[in-house]
Amino acid sequence: MVMGGKSALQQSAERHLWMNFSQLGYYARGKKLPVMVRGEGCYVWDEHGKRYLDGLSSLFCVNIGHGRADVAQAGADQGKQLEYFPTWSAAHPPAIRLAERIASLAPGDLNRVFFTSGGSESVDSAIKLARQYHRVTGNALKTKIIARDIAYHGTTMGALALTGIDSIKEPFAPLLPGGIHVPNTSVYRLPPDRTADSLAEAVKRRIEIEGPDTVAAVILEPVQTAGGCYMPPPGYFARVREICDEHNVLMISDEVICAWGRLGEWFGCERFGYIPDIITTAKGLTSAYAPMGAVIARDAVAEPFLNGDTSFLHGFTFAGHPMSAAIALANIDVFEREDLLDHVRHNQDGFRAMLESLRDIPIVGDVRGTGYFHAVELVRDQDTKEPFSPEDQVSLLGYLSDELQERGLIFRADDRGGPVVQLAPPLIAGPAQFNEMEELLRPVLHKASELFPHAR
Ligand SMILES: Cc1ncc(COP(=O)(O)O)c(C=O)c1O
Structure with a gap:
């Protein structure tokens, strides 16, 4: 049942569940907690039937994919x-x-x-x-x-x-x-x-x-x-x-x-x-x-x-x-x-190439990682690597988290160094999921480069 725009499960979670590393007040201010109910392969579904591409193996852990x-x-x-x-x-x-x-x-x-x-x-x-x-x-x-x-x-x-x-x-x-x-x-x-x-x-x-x-x-x-x-x-x-x-x-x-x-x-x-x-x-x-x-x-x-x-x-x-x-x-x-190690070795270059292709977006500064474990660092200036100000970094990562959640991509926004988009999909992911990731990431990063002042 949905009350006040929030489902019974969301309301119960806000009242009783202490989410890890979470600002509980965030939800009291109207944000909606995703409540996941089902998973299959590289995807999970929330209680409203919305599908998400799990670009993070949930928390770097569902390596064989969901629903086995x-x-x-x-x-x-x-x-x-x-x-x-x-x-x-x-x-x-x-x-x-x-x-x-x-x-x-x-x-x-x-x-x-x-x-x-x-x-x-x-x-x-x-x-x-x-x-x-x-x-x-x-x-x-x-x-x-x-x-x-x-x-x-x-x-x-x-x-x-x-x-x-x-x-x-x-x-x-x-x-x-x-x-x-x-x-x-x-x-x-x-x-x-x-x-x-x-x-x-x-x-x-x-x-x-x-x-x-x-x-x-x-x-x-x-x-x-x-x-x-x-x-x-x-x-x-x-x-x-x-x-x-x-x-x-x-x-x-x-x-x-x-x-x-x-x-x-x-x-x-x-x-x-x-x-x-x-x-x-x-x-x-x-x-x-x-x-x-x-x-x-x-x-x-x-x-x-x-x-x-x-x-x-x-x-x-x-x-x-x-x-x-x-x-x-x-x-x-x-x-x-399923020879998953071999699958990763064969497909890691495709994953990397997809991320490298994002370098035409003015705020994409660095792409790094190996295997199915990569990060994209965002910068104010690609040439000088000038970072965003601390305030812009917080707003930028908040923007990316909200937008990508809305569009259905699970990723990690890391703020411990520069602002980073981190991706670690289930090891069964392949070209179809990499294309889908790009389709979700590209417009959001483009929009972010318009919203957050950068050097170009
Ligand atoms: C390298 C490393 N060590 C330790 C931990 C802690 O693991 P856990 O959250 O299972 O306690 C993590 C969690 O992500 C990690 O990435």
Whole structure:
């Protein structure tokens, strides 16, 4: 029923549901909350029957696409057999099989899998694993973790300390000590005193300033999400790997988004040819058909916990939940059956070409990313890269969000660096969806370039 222009569900949500990262007052001022009721393939439908192209895999997670009844059924079937048992000093077949399957897909000797319920829990678990690993190997002072500016690593208090976005940290200070930040790889906006080659050296310098005997780990995403798909310059990860090895610092690859085909590989580190000590993941592990995350550790990191009586003193009730694990296995079956990694590798250039074609719009400054993970940065001046003023940036992103929602495109408007339109479609997307994205984006970006003063 629709009352006052808002449906019963919208009204109930406004009264009772605390939406994440949302200004609740926004809806009180008349904005309408989209209420999604159905999904199929690359599309979702709201309660009024309006169709949206899901250009973001919802939240970088529905990698196999929506509406796969067989994947949901795998969870239901497991629920009928054994709906739950912990993986605390016990186990069950779905968690065992999934751990073995993940180990078989992960690069190098990343063979040990610790399950969590999501990305932030994975990052918190990796922080604790890195600290306890160093403690049990005789380096108890190694507690600090180096992350990168503007990077998003999650919202739990540990993960938040590594997140490099001040605005979402400040309300919760004091944070866990030991989260330290170095420059990210925003090569589009390198300060004049910095070169792409110096970015890995900044990690080295920071370790040396802090004191190598106090640094436990460096955490990096293969492609940094926040700020808009910051790509690593050539050789960056190989050099960071060397620096970590020189200083007995663990390298954590935060692949909450970049694993599970997003970059055309099982794991994002494979796209750039490095092997981390720990991978943190979630999202595409189940394609979000159930909540689940994982920490994957190299044999050498697990080794001190295998002998004697040392336990990793950490765990979650829902870690390795049987229904989530069954769904993750069914999800991986879909990847293999439909060869989704190959599909991404074959179609990523078409996706990129569509975005590159938008450069004729005067406010399109940069197009960057890889695989099915791209960002378009908007600028006042294409030649000088002059950014919009902070006020214009807020209005511009607000305009784009409203217009594209109205036209039925789900994307992410990111404001942590410059204003960015971020797209990460389900891995089943192809030329038809890329064309549709362009048809939705082009007129809106054109209109935005008329509304917001720019240099041409
Ligand atoms: C790189 C990265 N790490 C951690 C997280 C936190 O994951 P979650 O929202 O599942 O807690 C995210 C979420 O988007 C992420 O992108």
